[in-house]
Structure formats: structure tokens, C-alpha cells
Amino acid sequence: MVDAARTQEAEKASVIIVTGFLGAGKTTLLNRILTAEHGRRIAVVVNEFGEVGIDHHLLIASDQQVVQMNNGCICCTVRGDLVRNFFELAEHRDKFDTVIIETTGLAEPAPVAQALYADERIRSEFTLDGVIAVVDAKHIAAQLEESVEASEQIAFADLVVLNKTDLATTDELDRIEQQIGRLNKIAKICRTRNSEFDLDTVFALQSADLELRLGPSIAPDRDEHDHDHEHGRDHNHHAHHNHLSDIVTVCIVEPGELDGMKLSVWFRSQIATFGPNLLRMKGILNLHGDPDQFLFQGVRMEFEGRPGRAWSADEERLNRLVFIGRKLDGEAIAQGFKGCLSTGANGNGASSARPDPFGRELLEISPQTLEQIRYWMRQNFGYAKEIPIVVKEVPCVKAQCPPIETAIIAILKNVPPRNFKIQRPINEVTFDNVYDLIENPMPCC
Numbered sequence: 424m425v426d427a428a429r430t431q432e433a434e435k436a437s438v439i440i441v442t443g444f445l446g447a448g449k450t451t452l453l454n455r456i457l458t459a460e461h462g463r464r465i466a467v468v469v470n471e472f473g474e475v476g477i478d479h480h481l482l483i484a485s486d487q488q489v490v491q492m493n494n495g496c497i498c499c500t501v502r503g504d505l506v507r508n509f510f511e512l513a514e515h516r517d518k519f520d521t522v523i524i525e526t527t528g529l530a531e532p533a534p535v536a537q538a539l540y541a542d543e544r545i546r547s548e549f550t551l552d553g554v555i556a557v558v559d560a561k562h563i564a565a566q567l568e569e570s571v572e573a574s575e576q577i578a579f580a581d582l583v584v585l586n587k588t589d590l591a592t593t594d595e596l597d598r599i600e601q602q603i604g605r606l607n608k609i610a611k612i613c614r615t616r617n618s619e620f621d622l623d624t625v626f627a628l629q630s631a632d633l634e635l636r637l638g639p640s641i642a643p644d645r646d647e648h649d650h651d652h653e654h655g656r657d658h659n660h661h662a663h664h665n666h667l668s669d670i671v672t673v674c675i676v677e678p679g680e681l682d683g684m685k686l687s688v689w690f691r692s693q694i695a696t697f698g699p700n701l702l703r704m705k706g707i708l709n710l711h712g713d714p715d716q717f718l719f720q721g722v723r724m725e726f727e728g729r730p731g732r733a734w735s736a737d738e739e740r741l742n743r744l745v746f747i748g749r750k751l752d753g754e755a756i757a758q759g760f761k762g763c764l765s766t767g768a769n770g771n772g773a774s775s776a777r778p779d780p781f782g783r784e785l786l787e788i789s790p791q792t793l794e795q796i797r798y799w800m801r802q803n804f805g806y807a808k809e810i811p812i813v814v815k816e817v818p819c820v821k822a823q824c825p826p827i828e829t830a831i832i833a834i835l836k837n838v839p840p841r842n843f844k845i846q847r848p849i850n851e852v853t854f855d856n857v858y859d860l861i862e863n864p865m866p867c868c
Contacts, residue, residue, distance in 0.1 A: 465523055
């Protein structure tokens with residue numbers, strides 16, 4: 424199962440969003456990526472309504488949809504809806520392994536990220552690795568005062584490229600980093616001139632990086648009146664920073680195993696409570712009785728969860744979560760999450776002899792049941808017997824879906840894995856449910 428999950432992620436094309444205010448240096452960074460010898464095969468999506476995304480001399484012909492670069496990258500210019508652009512890129516899937524999207528200077532990154540969740544085929548072939556915000560060191564202070572978009576670009580980012588550092592003093596740069604820290608506690612900051620820095624940093628924005636940036640030393644229930652500006656809290660004496668003061672980073676690091684049913688209900692309540700104010704969420708979770716990590720990330724009202732790598736025998740199984748949004752109640756979020764701990768796995772009771780991630784009693788999923796579902800999948804989709812098919816229950820947080828669903832992943836050769844979802848627990852899956860996947864592979868999404 425773990426190997427299948429790893430294969431699934433390896434087969435997907437990673438997507439990196441490059442955002443930043445007008446003139447921050449996005450184009451310079453993009454051109455460096457296009458011309459550097461980094462060993463990556465990159466497709467670049469450029470929004471035609473913004474700045475000129477790629478220097479004219481790099482383009483073979485401006486009216487081509489996909490342009491081959493001399494270092495193996497290809498360039499794709501957006502000519503309409505981004506979702507349609509992903510479909511067009513999928514037709515060239517064998518030519519690249521990474522997609523970089525350059526947004527316009529005034530764009531919020533959330534709608535771009537949400538496009539990745541718009542269709543089952545897009546979700547099966549692309550995965551969001553991270554968001555980069557390029558920041559103009561000379562002008563960012565004024566931009567944060569005047570623009571909601573500038574604040575959200577930083578709050579959304581996994582990496583902040585603090586560019587044009589030669590135009591600011593060391594003290595000014597320190598103050599800017601403090602402002603960035605109040606907007607986004609976990610983003611890595613790279614100080615640069617002319618967007619020059621190690622490009623390996625760009626290609627290392629996977630979700631697992633959260634383990635390195637979010638450690639046990641971060642307290643999720645820090646006093647709301649704490650005046651350490653590195654911890655992203657709302658301070659009254661900064662109220663004149665209208666776009667800065669109400670963006671909060673809530674970090675949770677909590678040991679223990681989670682009840683998947685409680686977790687699903689809790690996530691639904693967070694989305695219902697905070698709604699559009701919840702800009703981003705991501706995390707690594709330890710479900711009761713599950714040998715694999717459960718990884719999740721969300722963009723506003725959209726949520727994606729998937730199995731991750733296996734927990735190592737000698738590692739502490741810490742749950743790590745990050746919520747970034749406007750006017751979030753960090754104390755309530757942290758306390759609500761503690762209520763998701765499995766009653767038999769948090770030190771207050773013995774674990775079940777047959778542990779179940781969703782807290783069900785006397786549950787038994789037989790190998791014969793799993794093989795029956797795999798047989799139905801091969802029968803309906805023509806998959807050969809040697810093709811691995813993963814069948815696993817996962818929590819779902821969408822209000823219109825049941826809290827427990829069955830995820831099915833077919834690991835195909837030389838093409839991205841196929842993802843399916845049935846809105847029932849494994850023991851309730853029937854042939855008709857599997858047959859219905861032909862028409863609707865992801866009914867809950």
C-alpha cells in the first residue's frame with residue numbers, strides 16, 4: 424500500500440505556483456528556471472493578461488500553444504480558462520514532470536490552486552507542490568498597507584523570495600521578514616538579488632517539507648496577547664495594517680492517534696465556520712491503527728487527502744497541521760483538534776486488538792472483500808491482474824458526503840494512476856457501486 428502511494432505521487436506532475444506583486448521579479452525567476460540546467464522537464468503556464476511572462480527571444484513562435492525550450496522545458500500560454508489549459512497540458516504529459524504557473528501581479532493564488540481540484544482527470548495527473556511568493560523588498564511595506572492581494576500572496580506561500588535586497592538596508596530587511604512572519608509563520612524566506620538563489624529550493628516544496636518547518640517547539644495555544652511578532656498573532660497596536668493584522672497562522676503539533684470519524688466531522692465544522700477566510704490548510708496526520716501517514720491540504724473550501732509514506736518504526740507519530748487565514752480562532756481550532764484523538768490511543772486507554780481508524784467496534788475487513796473489489800475493478804475497467812489496485816478507507820470532509828469513503832487507486836504503468844472514490848465504507852461496497860465508477864470516478868468531488 425505504501426509503495427502504491429509513493430508510485431501515485433511520483434507519477435503525478437507537480438505544480439508550483441509563482442505569484443508576487445507587480446514588478447517583484449517573477450519574470451526574472453521564471454526565466455532563470457527556463458534557462459538553467461536543473462534536470463527537470465518543466466511546462467510553464469503564463470497568464471496572458473499579466474506581464475510578459477517569458478522574454479521574447481525564448482519563444483519559437485508566439486502563437487504556439489506549447490513551445491519547446493533548449494533545456495527541455497516547454498512553455499504554454501494561457502488562452503482562456505485555466506482548467507482547460509490543464510487538459511491541454513495533459514495531452515503533452517510525457518514531455519514534462521513539473522508545471523510552473525506564473526500568475527498576474529494582482530492575482531490571488533487561491534483560484535489558481537483551486538483549478539487543480541476542478542476535475543478528476545486534473546487531480547489524477549497533477550498535484551500542488553507549493554506556492555512561491557516573490558516580494559519586492561523596496562515596495563512591499565507600502566503594498567501590504569494598500570493591497571489585500573499582496574497580503575494573501577504571502578499568506579498563501581510555502582516559499583517567500585525576498586527579492587531586490589540591494590535596494591533595502593539590513594534593518595529594513597529584518598523588519599520585512601517580521602511582517603512576513605506575522606502573515607505566514609511557516610514559509611521559508613530566501614533573500615535574493617535578481618531572483619538569484621539555489622533552484623533546488625523551488626523543487627523541494629513537497630508536503631513532507633512541513634515536517635522540517637513545523638517542529639514540536641511551536642505551541643498551538645500561544646497566548647493571544649503574546650507580543651513575539653514571529654508567531655503570526657493579531658496585535659491591536661498593528662491595527663492600522665488593515666491587510667496584515669487579521670491574517671493568522673495557526674500551527675498544531677500534537678502526539679497521539681486520531682479517530683477518523685471525529686476528524687472528518689471536525690474538518691467539516693472548520694470549513695463551515697471559517698469558509699472563505701480559511702486561505703490554506705495542510706498537514707500530516709496519524710490515524711488510529713493506520714501504518715501510513717495521512718496527508719492533506721486545502722484551498723479555501725476545497726480539500727484533498729491521500730495516504731502518505733509509512734511511519735518509521737522509530738519515529739514519533741506527531742500530527743502536524745497548519746491553518747492560514749483571516750480572523751481564525753487559534754485556541755478554538757487547537758482545542759477542537761484535541762477532541763479528534765482516539766479515546767484508546769491518547770494515553771487514557773488501551774488500543775483495540777483490531778484497531779480501526781474510525782473508532783468502529785468489532786470491525787473486520789477481510790482480504791476476500793478487498794480482493795472482490797479489485798476483481799470488480801478489473802472486470803469493469805479491463806485492468807490486467809498484475810496491475811496493483813489499492814483499496815483503502817479515507818475520511819471525507821465535504822458536507823454532502825459520508826464521513827467514511829472508499830478510495831481506490833489503480834497503479835498503471837507509464838501513465839498517472841487512476842483515482843476512484845465510492846461514498847461507502849469498504850464493507851458496504853457492491854458491484855453496482857464499482858460499475859458506477861465508469862461514469863463518475865470521483866462522485867464526491
